[in-house]
Amino acid sequence: MKQWANRVLLISGLAGLLGACTEQTPPEAPATGVAAAPACDPRQLACTGLYAPDGWATKTLAPGVRSFTPSHRLWTDGLDKSRFIYLPSGTKVNTANMDDWVFPVGTKLWKEFRWKGRRIETRLLWKQGEKRWVKTTYRWSEDESEAMELKDGETNVPGTDHHDIPSQAQCGMCHNGKRDTVLGFEAVALSGELAEGLTLRQLVQEGLLTHPPAADFRIPGNPQEQAALGYLHMNCGVSCHSSGSLAMGRTSGLRLRLDTGKLDAVEKTDTYLTSVNAASISVLPGVGPQRVVPGKSQESALLTRMGNRSGPLQMPPLGTHHVDPTGMESVRAWIDQMK
Known part of the structure; x- marks a missing residue:
């Protein structure tokens, strides 16, 4: 052998x-x-x-x-x-x-x-x-x-x-958007009722973390806000739109990763602070001047780019050929319920 x-x-x-x-x-x-x-x-x-x-x-x-x-x-x-x-x-x-x-x-x-x-x-x-x-x-x-x-x-x-x-x-x-490569096995993703198998709670119970948290990390807000923030975190923030030194989206200034120390309120998340009423740096036809316009998803650059699957408008820029209807709807609902 x-x-x-x-x-x-x-x-x-x-x-x-x-x-x-x-x-x-x-x-x-x-x-x-x-x-x-x-x-x-x-x-x-x-x-x-x-x-x-x-x-x-x-x-x-x-x-x-x-x-x-x-x-x-x-x-x-x-x-x-x-x-x-x-x-x-x-x-x-x-x-x-x-x-x-x-x-x-x-x-x-x-x-x-x-x-x-x-x-x-x-x-x-x-x-x-x-x-x-x-x-x-x-x-x-x-x-x-x-x-x-x-x-x-x-x-x-x-x-x-x-x-x-x-x-x-x-x-x-x-x-490479994460310090140690791994994307989906992390604190926010392994928290919550929908996590299964080796969850954050199970890791803590089995003593597999050097600094175990006292509880799961809960995404703030109402159901629409939680769904949108969680979706943007996993599909955009963990890999690219974060402060990671090698993350592709770091230079845009758009931060969609949910940091565990900023979950007290929706308005304190980097997602909210860097997108709502924030100017878009995209100078592309069909893209509005603001990333998120409260109450107006149709004018929000963030949703426009999520709904595109061709050319420089596409977001994410790789790994997908088809728009996610569920993800689109969750972000749309979040934006349209804003005042």
């Missing part, structure tokens, strides 16, 4: 904004603490430690791998997703900065994408050093018998509605 030792994949990176997407396989068995299966090919999803050695056929998770569902979810053109995380035994997530968690070396996260029930791709984030993450994806075969690493991505995957699988170079465009 070939061990994982001395297996080294090619290094593919993108400097600057995209950061480096390191692809080295460490000289040990998968970090789940389970030995690699015989003849394990590191290009196979089956060899990443997501499933037990004899669990591929049944998709049985490996020991230590936990599923989770955030309260607020990223729109990906209607695909269904499942999310999993492995934290090495005896470790904790460093939550000294509650808005920018730092994960222990050996952490792995997977996100599975399905279209009409069929698995399309599974993405992997794997922390192999203090500042080194593997960011890659695995493409499922049509019969779901295997999932092979796909480094260069694929556009318009057959059988889907124009779904694109990102390349390793593209991964950093979103994930």
Whole structure:
């Protein structure tokens, strides 16, 4: 049986904004603490430690791998997703900065994408050093018998509605917006009644955080405000429109991430302060002069750009070909109920 030792994949990176997407396989068995299966090919999803050695056929998770569902979810053109995380035994997530968690070396996260029930791709984030993450994806075969690493991505995957699988170079465009790469496994997303599996409350109960909060983080406001702020947080703020030094949207001045220390009132959130009655920097045809005009969603640049899927107007600028009707409606309702 070939061990994982001395297996080294090619290094593919993108400097600057995209950061480096390191692809080295460490000289040990998968970090789940389970030995690699015989003849394990590191290009196979089956060899990443997501499933037990004899669990591929049944998709049985490996020991230590936990599923989770955030309260607020990223729109990906209607695909269904499942999310999993492995934290090495005896470790904790460093939550000294509650808005920018730092994960222990050996952490792995997977996100599975399905279209009409069929698995399309599974993405992997794997922390192999203090500042080194593997960011890659695995493409499922049509019969779901295997999932092979796909480094260069694929556009318009057959059988889907124009779904694109990102390349390793593209991964950093979103994930580098966080201090330690991970986007959906964070304080606000894991709080609330809609969070499932390994939630913030469960992390606290199991002693997996270095600085556990006293309670979940509640988004302020009425139901319309909560829905809109949560949607903008996960779809725009966590990855891009934040103060992160490598976040794509940081230079715009628009801040849509919900910081845990600013949840006392809607009007205290960065989302409100940088969008409502704030001038838009977009000098594009069809875009109004203000990001959010209270009571007038049709004149608000924020909603105009959310509803576009072509050219420079599109927001988000990648990862989606179709407008999210539910997200649009939540933001529209928030704006129109303002006085």
